[in-house]
Amino acid sequence: MSADTAATDTAAADPVAPRGPGPAPRRSAVAGAGLFLLAAAILAASVAAAVRIGAADVGWTGLARVFGTRLGLDVEPLPPLLDSLVWDLRLPRVLMAALVGASLAVCGAVLQAVTRNALADPYLLGVSSGASAGAVTVVVLGIGASTLGVTGGALAGALLSFGLLLLLLRRTGLDSVRIVLTGVVIGQLFTALTSLVLMASADADTTRAVTHWLLGSMAPARWNTVAVCAVVTPLGLAAAWLCSNALDGLAFGTDTAASLGIDVRHTRMLLLVVTAVLTAVAVATVGAIGFVGLIVPHGVRFLVGPLHRVLLPYAALAGAVFLVWTDALARVAFGPREVPVGVITALLGVPIFLLVLRKRGEL
Incomplete structure (x- = not known):
């Protein structure tokens, strides 16, 4: 059996492998750049619109006044309480959501190629469980709480589990x-x-707070x-994108990747470190949020194809x-009570993932 035939057979059986040895259909550079800029514009518009959403409504004019004030422009500032609500609470929250969503989606795409497992997600390596254990230990037992805090404890636990x-x-x-x-x-x-520490604490209020954090x-x-x-x-995203060609090879399998001159062991190690970090x-920073790293790569792969130099940015x-x-x-659906975002991603993720599988003919 020739190498090309083997690669084709592997692609047919593997949902994360590129679909055949030939090059993907070429888009013009202008069309590709335009599509990417459109996607980036959608993200920017989403961030701006999401900042306005909440119990206290902030119009586009008010949002412009907040940014104008920070830029030193000659605009009338919003009342201090509303200004602080937008600048100190909502904007960091929305930007964090964008950064975390990008990280989880790319990590999912990378791990699906590295492990050749269509069900792989960023929590496959046990990093999430380690982070949860570290955070819970700091909060419940108070070990170094004054210096580490929840974020420090979670990061230490995540690195310990990866080590x-x-x-x-x-x-x-x-x-x-x-x-x-x-x-x-x-x-x-x-x-x-994590469960052992929670059971040992016997503090209902602390357990409830930790559970809320664990849901993201x-x-x-x-x-x-x-x-x-x-x-x-x-x-991290740049490091993963620079390994796009290696990821394409790994998606075909170890033997194919090695025949293409890829140092399989060192490449896998690098990508595991990047995804773990x-x-x-x-x-x-935000707890464990499921399904983002599982459903987004499959949906994007269905739209733009499996080549990782295109797949990862999108x-x-x-x-x-x-x-x-x-x-x-999550902020407004059950207002005034806020629902952990991990609950919403799970509720949305299950039907979306089933739909993706059906579109791919795998369900």
């Missing part, structure tokens, strides 16, 4: 099956530790945490738009 993953894989190699199985085991371990919420977002994500996320930062934009609007819905 344990690499330790367990150091001799067995980075085979995709072993990555999945080891990640599941580590996730279950840290989930059990943008409410803790502030400018300092946005600044951290604004540095880490672009760097992006996921750790996201979970540490997945980032689509994930950002999806989470911005999902968080806006």
Whole structure:
């Protein structure tokens, strides 16, 4: 069997592999740039519209006055309370939603190629469970709460779980099956530790607060945490995009990737580190938000094709738009009570994922 025939057979069987050895249909550079700019404009409009949404309505004029004040323009400022509501609470929250959505969507696309598993998502490596255990330990037991805080504890737990993953894989190699199985085991371990700490606390109020965080919420977002994500996320997305050709090869399988000159082990290690860091930062700041990294890559792959140099940028934009609007819905759907955004993503994600599978002929 020729290499081209093998690649074609692999693509037919693998939902995340490029569909055949030939080049994808070429779009003109102008059309491609125009489509990307349109998607970026949709994201910008979504951010602006989502900032206005909430219990206190802020019109477009009021929003312009907030930005004009910050830019030093000669505009009448909003009342201090409303100005602070927009600038200090809503805008960081919406920007955080965009950054986290982009991170999770790209991590999902990367891991689906690395593991050749269509059900892979950013939490496959057990990082989310480690972050949850770290955050719960800090909050419930008060270990270093004054210095670390919830974000620091979650980040420490996430890095600990990823370090344990690499330790367990150091001799067995980075085979995709072993990555999945080891990640599941580590996730279950840290989930059990989280439950143990919660049971030992015997504090109903603390348990309720921690449970709300575990379901994912943008409410803790502030400018300092946005600044951290604004540095880490672009760097991680750029690193993943630079590995686009390697991801295309890995989607066909280890043998095909090696025949293309890809250092499979080192590339997998780099991509695992990138996805782990992006996921750790996201979970540490806003909690575990499911389905974004699972459904967005499949939907974008259906629209723009499987080549990762195109897939990853559009997945980032689509994930950002999806989470911005999902968080806006979480704020107002059951007002005045706010629902954790992870609940909304799950409620929306299940039917969307089933629809994607049906469109692909896999259901």
